[in-house]
Amino acid sequence: MNSKSFAIKGDICYSISKTELLTYENRYLICIDGLSVGVFESVPEKYSTLEVFDYSGKLVIPGLIDLHIHAAQFSFRGLGMDNELMEWLNSYAFPEESRFSDIEYAKAAYTQFAEVMKYSATTRACIFASVHAPATEILMDLMEKTGLQTFVGKVNMDRNCPDYIVEDTDKSAADTQDWVASCINRYKNTKPIITPRFIPTCTDRLMQRLRGIQEKYGLPLQSHISESPAEIEFVERLCPNAEFYGDAYDSFKLFGNDVPTIMAHCVYSGEKELARIKQNGVFIAHCPQSNANLASGIAPVRSFLDMDLRCGLGSDVAGCTTESIFRAMSDAIQMSKIRWRLYDNKLKPLKFEEAFYLGTRGGGDFFGKVGSFETGYELDAIIINDEPPKHYGKMTLKDRLERFAHLSIGREPTHKFVSGTQIF
Amino acid sequence: MNSKSFAIKGDICYSISKTELLTYENRYLICIDGLSVGVFESVPEKYSTLEVFDYSGKLVIPGLIDLHIHAAQFSFRGLGMDNELMEWLNSYAFPEESRFSDIEYAKAAYTQFAEVMKYSATTRACIFASVHAPATEILMDLMEKTGLQTFVGKVNMDRNCPDYIVEDTDKSAADTQDWVASCINRYKNTKPIITPRFIPTCTDRLMQRLRGIQEKYGLPLQSHISESPAEIEFVERLCPNAEFYGDAYDSFKLFGNDVPTIMAHCVYSGEKELARIKQNGVFIAHCPQSNANLASGIAPVRSFLDMDLRCGLGSDVAGCTTESIFRAMSDAIQMSKIRWRLYDNKLKPLKFEEAFYLGTRGGGDFFGKVGSFETGYELDAIIINDEPPKHYGKMTLKDRLERFAHLSIGREPTHKFVSGTQIF
Helix, strand or coil: CCCCEEEEEEEEEEECCCCEEEEEEEEEEEECCEEEEEECCCCCHHHHHCCCCEEEEEEEEEEEEEEEHHHHHHHHHCCCCEEEEEEEEHHHHHHHHHHCCCCCHHHHHHHHHHHHHHHHEEEEEEEEEECCCCHHHHHHHHHHCCEEEEEEEEECCCCCCCCCCCCCCCHHHHHHHHHHHHHHCCCCCCCECECCHHHHHHHHHHHHHHHHHHHHHHHCCCEEEEECCCHHHHHHHHHHCCHHHHHHHHHHHHCCCCCCCEEEEEECCCCCHHHHHHHHEEEEEEEEHHHHCCCCCCCCHHHHHHCCEEEEECEEEEHHHHHHHEEEEEHHHHHHHHHHCCCCCCCCCCCHHHHHHHHHHHHHHCCCCCCCCCEEEEEEECCCCCCCCHHHHHCCHHHHHHHHHEEEEEEECCEEEEEEEEEE | CCCCCCCEEEEEEEEECCEEEEEEEEEEEEEEEEEEEEEEECCCHHHCCCCCEEEEEEEEEEEEEEEEEHHHHHHHCCCCCCHHHHHHHHHHHHHHHHHCCEEEEEEHHHHHHHHHHHHHCEEEEEEEEEHHHHHHHHHHHHHHCCCCCCEEEEECCCCCCCCCCCCHHHHHHHHHHHHHHHHCCCCEEEEEEEEEEEEHHHCCCHHHHHHHHHHHCCEEEEEEEECCHHHHHHHHHHHHCCCHHHHHHHHCCCCCCCCEEEECCCCCCCCHHHHHHHHCCCCEEEEEHHHCCCCCCCCCHHHHCCCCEEECCCCCCCEEEEHHHHHHHHHHHHHHHHHHHHHHCCCCCHHHHHHHHHHHHHHHHCCCCCCCCCCEECCCEEEEECCCCHHHHHCCCHHHHHHHHHHHHCCCCCEEEECCCCCC
């Protein structure tokens, strides 16, 4: 028995499928060597020597998974939220990201980001940095110290963005190669991920170079796809030979298959694109608040679930104002209702169980067996003091969980474990 | 000079029109006898003996106005948010509201509500209680103690709701008469408001009786209108002689003119209904989060502004999960973008200045000269420690205000004044 072996007592909830949420009051979750052994009414005899963390009366749930967040945009959360996408990128996102050429600025900004992430409900995240490799390493140093498990990407872009932030193609590739070589074996919790911003800002030659680096090191990839109508039209003009947006990524062999891939948004992915996403095993990061804030639209998340696509939630800070994946669950439900009402009443709104699945196990799949407490899953857990109103009387555990998800902003977990290691 | 005369020093923001937000760094807001005298670079000589509250570096803004909130639904915020309207009413709202027949339950639940409202950013609110007059008086007692200025309504409903909560017509009217007589002169800050739930749950005879009580005491009125398609069809069947939903209220003389009236929602109000709303001076309570959560739709708030209708924001707890009118501002902008994208690209999304206006001066107009710091306005003010990130550098005051509005959940004002009286 080591420090990654223990029992947690509390009110335990986790997903075993898209629609099935298990809830157990006053039970024991057993963790051995960082992996869940399961949930028991009492501590089994063979585990009787384990330390028991007693969180009686509190919610014990898998850590939340953020498949898409921009660390370099964290400082201006909440600004320009009445702008549309291109206006917002040019007025806020690009100018702010350019500041990360300054190491001191990067340290200050990323320190705040890492601190917020550490104490949030999120245990794993896929993170965009900026184009600057040195600042990206600073971010990785800071994220490593949080104990969260993350993929962090130096962003690549060599066209269609302002002069003050555009990269030279060769330098972008060389910087990426050097950055990967420098960081790939440096950390325990923090790994590099290839991060072309998206097709509009990456030349074919850059994409080919990134594929080379990806192959050499066997790296995963994250990018954006089919977020807004104007962007999609632009990609059609830039890639006349591509059958659809995702086909452009696929033509560079940067769209799933041997490359673990996350694509954010898929608001307007058509049948063919979704079929390719399924065929190639691409993960979708559904980012409902950002899609609303930037006037992009509402992604058909019901279709993603019906088609059994791999899908999780992304906060997409600063398109979204908060890193909270609870808020993303709440927004995913809310936006699915608006979509149903205004746009397509054939796609039923999400149920809470489905939103919770997306924010835990759905996204967790990108990290392996993560996001549930089933036997063999890595034990990421957060402990929540949800304080249901006493006068209301007994609430079911499912109601308590749903309530907290919707009311959680500003209320952090009291304890957090990542892969069996206690963070706080 | 009395205790309602003082100066506040800080970073001051307020609306002077739908589109004009004034911002002043490091200035003095002068309050004499509870009314704003204006904002000055230094304290004018004639006011030199005033006490100065020094909130340097903090935001000083008008208190927020909530034109529509259900106190009796506060306890189950966040539950059933994946239900649609009728399912939610029958599973959550009606069962919970029925519990307010129990005085002890009402005390416990309303105590929590009043406490949250007191420390929120809201200084004035129009509140629905339940059908129970004794519980409504308890709520009024509690709200009076908060120092907030509120209108509180005992709800009326005598048809089309479950047996366990439906009222007998005569008893509903008699209870309302007795309640109004009992409370109308009892409080300084808290006033009764006639509150038929909405046409579907109120017979013609009840509406006529309520008009009688309204006339006798000169009371204002609050209700719901044109929230969801099924409700509107139902009203068409119930009121075959009404030209439109609002015409049904108007037929009872309970739709503006001599009756200060707030109608929540107007998601589907047609041209004729909006014209009548304008003609009669009815206030619209725009409740964007609730309209999304209950799958109602998105109200055309841009049209309300273009038509110069009287309009403010409502939280509509528990259709909305939070009492925060900052969140309502954020949601109003967000939903206006989704509406523009998915439904009607002729109605431009809201700008921040417009959302801020709606949440302060727009709603404040219902209470008189309230919701701004112009000379002669009642001085409702909240003080906010917004803590912009230091590394980011200087933010404009408008940016700080916008940022806080979007990030504010879980962060309360540090100080609050209502009509010149300090609450905390």
